[in-house]
Amino acid sequence: MxxxxxxxxxxxxxxxxxxxxxxxxxxxxxxxxxxxxxxxxxxxxxxxxxxxxxxxxxxxxxxxxxxxxxxxxxxxxxxxxxxxxxxxxxxxxxxxxxxxxxxxxxxxxxxxxxxxxxxxxxxxxxxxxxxxxxxxxxxxxxxxxxxxxxxxxxxxxxxxxxxxxQFSYYLLQLYIPSTMLVIVSWVSFWLDRTAVPARVTLGVTTLLTMTTQASGINAKLPPVSYTKAIDLDYRPNNSDAETWVKRRNYNDTAELLVLGPRSTTR
The missing domain is CATH 2.70.170.10 (Neurotransmitter-gated ion-channel ligand-binding domain)
Incomplete structure (x- = not known):
């Protein structure tokens, strides 16, 4: 450097x-x-x-x-x-x-x-x-x-x-946008459970956008072999979005198991 x-x-x-x-x-x-x-x-x-x-x-x-x-x-x-x-x-x-x-x-x-x-x-x-x-x-x-x-x-x-x-650049270009993306991903909780394409599109788009942001920030830095603070700050946001997607899919699966047809025996 x-x-x-x-x-x-x-x-x-x-x-x-x-x-x-x-x-x-x-x-x-x-x-x-x-x-x-x-x-x-x-x-x-x-x-x-x-x-x-x-x-x-x-x-x-x-x-x-x-x-x-x-x-x-x-x-x-x-x-x-x-x-x-x-x-x-x-x-x-x-x-x-x-x-x-x-x-x-x-x-x-x-x-x-x-x-x-x-x-x-x-x-x-x-x-x-x-x-x-x-x-x-x-x-x-x-x-x-x-x-x-x-x-x-x-x-x-x-x-x-x-x-x-100077931290203000990263606050405006990274932290605030990533926080807004996480909040936007919460919209999937208010969508109807049958609106699968909308919920999947929202979750996947959020993950891809945040991954692109992280890649853009790291592209400006020299490759280092240790973990940076920004890696720890940014990874929980991705993990939260992934958890919400998995949780939503789990809830859908549980609802299908409960509401699915039951076999009758005579």
């Missing part, structure tokens, strides 16, 4: 070789470099990234700012497709945790140590929740995820996104 984000990625470091002045002199506070100018930059990458794209219209969306004390600010606008393993046991009332991991590809923690900015390390766009039709962003937190591999120990920054699935 995956999700896509568009973000402005900023990182800052100090390179004393690029310092060009002292505080209080008449030199400009900073210089802006173009993307083509060669300076040393950390080889940061997103560990759980599947696809990435830099925005190039109408100029590369990149900012490189060199301050007089040698501090460098690098800012770039990128779009990412990131992997996010989801747990669907409570679907569609689930809460998912998705990560954004940033680390150096070649430099170990002896060379580069990543640290979060002390104030507001993650800034969210206004109205972000309104642009997420299926989820609500509950919380965003930051932590560290330093990892060890065969080539060394690498410093890592982690952004944790807590997403709660």
């Amino acid at each position: 995956e999700y896509s984000v568009q973000l402005t990625f900023r990182e800052s470091w100090v390179d004393g070789r690029l310092a060009y002045g002292l505080p209080g002199d008449n030199k400009p506070d900073f210089l802006i470099l173009t993307a083509g100018q060669q300076i040393w930059m950390p080889d940061s990458f997103f560990q759980n990234e599947k696809q990435a794209q830099k925005h190039m219209i109408d100029k590369p969306n990149v900012l490189i700012r060199v301050h007089k004390d040698g501090q460098i600010l690098y800012s770039v606008r990128i779009s990412l497709v990131l992997s996010c393993p989801m747990h669907l046991q409570y679907y569609p009332m689930d809460v998912q945790t998705c990560l954004i991991d940033l680390a150096s590809y070649a430099y170990t923690d002896n060379d580069i140590e990543y640290r979060w900015k002390e104030t507001d390390p993650v800034q969210l766009k206004d109205g972000l929740n309104s642009s997420l039709p299926s989820f609500q962003l509950n919380n965003v937190s930051t932590t560290y995820c330093t990892s060890k591999t065969n080539t060394g120990t690498y410093s890592c920054l982690r952004t944790v996104l807590e997403l709660r699935r």
Whole structure:
């Protein structure tokens, strides 16, 4: 499972070789470099990234700012497709945790140590929740995820996104229609017992409609080997409809046994 984000990625470091002045002199506070100018930059990458794209219209969306004390600010606008393993046991009332991991590809923690900015390390766009039709962003937190591999120990920054699935869609598209179908199936109790085609058609149509609804919902999900909450919520409705059909047939059979012709002996 995956999700896509568009973000402005900023990182800052100090390179004393690029310092060009002292505080209080008449030199400009900073210089802006173009993307083509060669300076040393950390080889940061997103560990759980599947696809990435830099925005190039109408100029590369990149900012490189060199301050007089040698501090460098690098800012770039990128779009990412990131992997996010989801747990669907409570679907569609689930809460998912998705990560954004940033680390150096070649430099170990002896060379580069990543640290979060002390104030507001993650800034969210206004109205972000309104642009997420299926989820609500509950919380965003930051932590560290330093990892060890065969080539060394690498410093890592982690952004944790807590997403709660919006339930209103499933309430309107699944739960309310299935409840109405169950209520409609009760009409068979008020039909005359001799109206067999009408009662059978009503019961079978209800079962087929509910089965189609369940198949449509599951078709949008990846196949998983465990039972989801929606399976438990939806199965009783089908079972109730099946029970009503069987019970009605049982009552008809009982009535036939009671009202059927009796043999007489002389």
